[in-house]
Amino acid sequence: xxxxxxxxxxxxxxxxxxxxxxxxxxxxxxxxxxxxxxxxxxxxxxxxxxxxxxxxxxxxxxxxxxxxxxxxxxxxxxxxxxxxxxxxxxxxxxxxxxxxxxxxxxxxxxxxxxxxxxxxxxxxxxxxxxxxxxxxxxxxxxxxxxxxxxxxxxxxxxxxxxxxxxxxxxxxxxxxxxxxxxxxxxxxxxxxxxxxxxxxxxxxxxxxxxxxxxxxxxxxxxx
Amino acid sequence: xxxxxxxxxxxxxxxxxxxxxxxxxxxxxxxxxxxxxxxxxxxxxxxxxxxxxxxxxxxxxxxxxxxxxxxxxxxxxxxxxxxxxxxxxxxxxxxxxxxxxxxxxxxxxxxxxxxxxxxxxxxxxxxxxxxxxxxxxxxxxxxxxxxxxxxxxxxxxxxxxxxxxxxxxxxxxxxxxxxxxxxxxxxxxxxxxxxxxxxxxxxxxxxxxxxxxxxxxxxxxxxx
Amino acid sequence: xxxxxxxxxxxxxxxxxxxxxxxxxxxxxxxxxxxxxxxxxxxxxxxxxxxxxxxxxxxxxxxxxxxxxxxxxxxxxxxxxxxxxxxxxxxxxxxxxxxxxxxxxxxxxxxxxxxxxxxxxxxxxxxxxxxxxxxxxxxxxxxxxxxxxxxxxxxxxxxxxxxxxxxxxxxxxxxxxxxxxxxxxxxxxxxxxxxxxxxxxxxxxxxxxxxxxxxxxxxxxxxxxxxxxxxxxxxxxxxxxxxxxxxxxxxxxxxxxxxxxxxxxxxx
Ligand SMILES: Nc1ncnc2c1ncn2[C@@H]1O[C@H](COP(=O)(O)OP(=O)(O)O)[C@@H](O)[C@H]1O
Ligand SMILES: [Mg+2]
Numbered sequence: 283x284x285x286x287x288x289x290x291x292x293x294x295x296x297x298x299x300x301x302x303x304x305x306x307x308x309x310x311x312x313x314x315x316x317x318x319x320x321x322x323x324x325x326x327x328x329x330x331x332x333x334x335x336x337x338x339x340x341x342x343x344x345x346x347x348x349x350x351x352x353x354x355x356x357x358x359x360x361x362x363x364x365x366x367x368x369x370x371x372x373x374x375x376x377x378x379x380x381x382x383x384x385x386x387x388x389x390x391x392x393x394x395x396x397x398x399x400x401x402x403x404x405x406x407x408x409x410x411x412x413x414x415x416x417x418x419x420x421x422x423x424x425x426x427x428x429x430x431x432x433x434x435x436x437x438x439x440x441x442x443x444x445x446x447x448x449x450x451x452x453x454x455x456x457x458x459x460x461x462x463x464x465x466x467x468x469x470x471x472x473x474x475x476x477x478x479x480x481x482x483x484x485x486x487x488x489x490x491x492x493x494x495x496x497x498x499x500x501x502x503x504x505x
Numbered sequence: 506x507x508x509x510x511x512x513x514x515x516x517x518x519x520x521x522x523x524x525x526x527x528x529x530x531x532x533x534x535x536x537x538x539x540x541x542x543x544x545x546x547x548x549x550x551x552x553x554x555x556x557x558x559x560x561x562x563x564x565x566x567x568x569x570x571x572x573x574x575x576x577x578x579x580x581x582x583x584x585x586x587x588x589x590x591x592x593x594x595x596x597x598x599x600x601x602x603x604x605x606x607x608x609x610x611x612x613x614x615x616x617x618x619x620x621x622x623x624x625x626x627x628x629x630x631x632x633x634x635x636x637x638x639x640x641x642x643x644x645x646x647x648x649x650x651x652x653x654x655x656x657x658x659x660x661x662x663x664x665x666x667x668x669x670x671x672x673x674x675x676x677x678x679x680x681x682x683x684x685x686x687x688x689x690x691x692x693x694x695x696x697x698x699x700x701x702x703x704x705x706x707x708x709x710x711x712x713x714x715x716x717x718x719x720x721x722x723x724x725x726x727x728x729x
Numbered sequence: 730x731x732x733x734x735x736x737x738x739x740x741x742x743x744x745x746x747x748x749x750x751x752x753x754x755x756x757x758x759x760x761x762x763x764x765x766x767x768x769x770x771x772x773x774x775x776x777x778x779x780x781x782x783x784x785x786x787x788x789x790x791x792x793x794x795x796x797x798x799x800x801x802x803x804x805x806x807x808x809x810x811x812x813x814x815x816x817x818x819x820x821x822x823x824x825x826x827x828x829x830x831x832x833x834x835x836x837x838x839x840x841x842x843x844x845x846x847x848x849x850x851x852x853x854x855x856x857x858x859x860x861x862x863x864x865x866x867x868x869x870x871x872x873x874x875x876x877x878x879x880x881x882x883x884x885x886x887x888x889x890x891x892x893x894x895x896x897x898x899x900x901x902x903x904x905x906x907x908x909x910x911x912x913x914x915x916x917x918x919x920x921x922x923x924x925x926x927x928x929x930x931x932x933x934x935x936x937x938x939x940x941x942x943x944x945x946x947x948x949x950x951x952x953x954x955x956x957x958x959x960x961x962x963x964x965x966x967x968x969x970x971x972x973x974x975x976x977x978x979x980x981x982x983x984x985x986x987x988x989x990x991x992x993x994x995x996x997x
Contacts, residue, residue: 345659345702347666350677350694357684358691436569443571447670454573467581475570475578482569626844626903629795630858630910631834634826640857644848721890 286463299456300477306452307442310374311435314381321386326393326415336386343383348441351376356448373445381438388430392423425496432489436482443478453477509692516683523679524700530597530675531662537601538661542608549613560609567606573667575599580671596668600661607657614653615646648719655712659705666701676700732816734809743809748773748914748945749794754803756789763789765969766803771914771962773808774943778956778977781966782992787949790966791916794947795836796829807836808913834862837907837915841922843899845891851878851902852887855909863910870909877905881935897928901935908939915939917948953996957981965989 321336343351356372359365396419446455457474461467548560567575576599583595590598619642627637669678677697684693737743743750749771756764763786771777779787792798793805796813805812812832814821824832846854855874859865865873878884881901891899900920907915917936921929933955940946940959950956956963956977963977965986973980973989981997984990 342698342702345663345705346698347663347677347701349666349669350680350697350701353677353681353684354691354694354698358694361688362691440569440571443573444667446573454571457574457577461577461581465585467578467585471574471578471582475566475574478570478574479566620844620847622840622842622844623846625797626838626840627846627858629797629833629836629838630906631830631832631862632858633830633861636861640861641846645846648848 288460288464288466288469292460295456295460296453296473296477299451299453302451303439303442303453303478304481306370306373306377306445306450307439310377310381310442311438313374313378314438315385317378317382318385318389321382322389322393325386325390327411339379340383340386343380344387348376348380349444349447351380352444352448369445369449372448373442373450377438377442377445380441381434384434384438385431388427388434389423392427393419395426396422425493428489428493428496432486432493435489436485439482439485440478509689512687512689513683513693513696516687520676520679520683523674523676526593526674527662527665527676527704530593530600530668530673531665533597534600534604534661534665535658537597538604538608538657541601541605542612545605545609546612546616549609550616564606564609567603568610572599572603572664573670575603576667576671592671592673593668596665596671596673600665600668603664604657604661607660608654611650611653611657612646615650616642618649619645651712651716651719655709655716658712659708662705662708663701732811732814734806737806737809737811737816741804741806743806744770744772746772746774747806748775748808749777749947750804750806750809751790751794752804754790754793754805755801756786756793756798757801763969764793764801767966767969767971769964769971771945771947773945775961776940776946776948776959777962777964778960779947779949779964779966780951780953780956780992780996781972785966786969787966788918791838791918791947791949794916795833795838797838799823807832812836830862834858834910835913837910837912839900839903839907839915839917839920841919843891843896843903843923845899845903845906847891850888850890851883851894854891854902855906858906859909874905874909877908878902880908880938881905882931895928896924897931900924900932904932904935904939914945914947917946917950919949919951921950921952951996953981953993965992967992 321340324332324336352372355376356367356369359372360367393415442452443454446452446458449455453474457470461470464470545560545563548556551557551560576596579599580592580595583590623641623645624637627641632641665675666677668675669681672678674682680693680697684690687693734743738745741750741752747770749769751767751769754764754767754769755762767786767790769777779790781787789798793800794807794812799813810832811821813823813829815824816822846857849857852871852874855877856865856867856870859870859873860867875884875887878887881904883898883901883905886894886898886902891902894902904915904920920936921932924932929952933952936946936948936955937959948956948960960977962974963980964974965972965980965984965988967988973984973986980989981993984993
């Protein structure tokens, strides 16, 4: 079957790959944002030691290749700690943490941006630090953050393609399989590329809509 | 620790080769990306709608698809149409192309951010369009673009690790081999991660220096 | 070759000593008519001050004078010649970029926001246009620049960058930069509006000195005191037309139109 032509079944394969990509992207985004929120809390409350650890880890994640992070988790962790690691778990863990590192920075600068102008005023009225965060900072920081966050997620969607290298059967891996079987690289990679492109555009437009809505609500609250 | 050193030491010259290849590939690709980016940014100001559209599509497509897909497209595709260049050349070209897409956006927004009033002041003193562009707009845009340009370049260095997937033994490629021959993947990849982080840190120091040098004259709003 | 001052003078009845001559100047942005027929005569060596509420078209008119905006209709001559056009057989043709640059070089303009070249020192700001447009040798341009800086009282700032200067100092540098082109006329668009009150005086003083040397100036301003003291004519614009004009002292003391009266009562 080396020079095999395309078959209708290939569409099923592509759909499966697409499903894995979207699924893993969704999962890692949710987990990543959650971790980032925790990181942000630790940073906001200036928890000693933990805060330094978080900053160091997120700097390391932001400043090294995702591929290397994947190798470290998938090949390194099992060898060193003698644990089992499936490609999917390694991929989920790595991409989640990677997303968290970047989202953490976005959240933090969102809060910094609002805090500088507003907290001084809010403190006068005797609000607690939590109340300030919940009612003053978060709503506006969300509006500040959503634009960069959408940009980040569009980028992270591309990054998920690297999990194919450690053997997850995502869209890119399916591309690899079809490429080797049909020897039609232009067709295969164009189709795969277009699918990623469509996903990215979809994500960006959803993000733009949310951003619009959030910004409107902030304006309303300001009155 | 000592044990680790004993294990890794024989492989260091090999990894140094990989490191140098990474530096070489990134240097070439950055030069390529800046040239392509400058060209595309200027095409996007063209009067011709089609030219503008093509330049926009270029940056749109390459920014919104994964680099590894682009890399495979060229690596497996080029021989199909009778272009036989080595893996290294293919990798450098692909890296230049995606870098160019990002660079063109940086240059473009740098140019658009130049104060219209300053351009008008240049116009009313009779300076020609060309002089205004080369002596006023470009230098100002260059100064405000150092940081965004810097993060594009750092990203290119990180992205270059993906070249290892098409058999190029750059830094990540050599580390992969060392990890499997020493059976110490955790240690090797951790060292690798630190190496990349140091490389990008050094690059960011350089970028900060350039930024400060160029912007001594200008108030850029107190960015840290 | 058409569009020579002498031909235009004969044809449009332009006075011999006219520096800025406008007849029926109209300007629209799409469907928005901003200037609805403006007539102005600014003789050589005189100072014309334009006042009026915001949005009345003062900036637009100034920008038409040096062809930053194209006219929709009417005639606008500087020293007897069109700036952005050539007149051939009853048609106006836009001039080539090169030619426009040369003609603009003779008309200096100052902005509310100074607009110095932020990446250049004061000296570099001053010699950029003389060297590139008037083709003055660099050394000569530098010595001329030093003289001009002395005139605006900023000799010691020659190597400073704009951001190291106060707003008032920046505007004085901008004036020196405009003077370095040896312009026939200077246009000012609210030159002191962006300044802290305590810095307004130093800029007005420089403008006063310029007026005394016989520089022709068209000044859009809210500084009524300056207009009364220095202006040879005062022009009140509202809604894209000139509502009233005349001798500043008489007009301020005794405005004829109720709109002028109302406006003056607000700014005085
Ligand atoms: N480039 C432009 N496009 C559209 N409208 C403009 C433009 N420039 C000025 N206008 C409009 O023309 C009117 C007059 O503006 P301007 O000349 O700046 O007034 P002034 O200087 O007296 O405050 C305003 O309503 C303004 O919105
Ligand atoms: Mg105005």
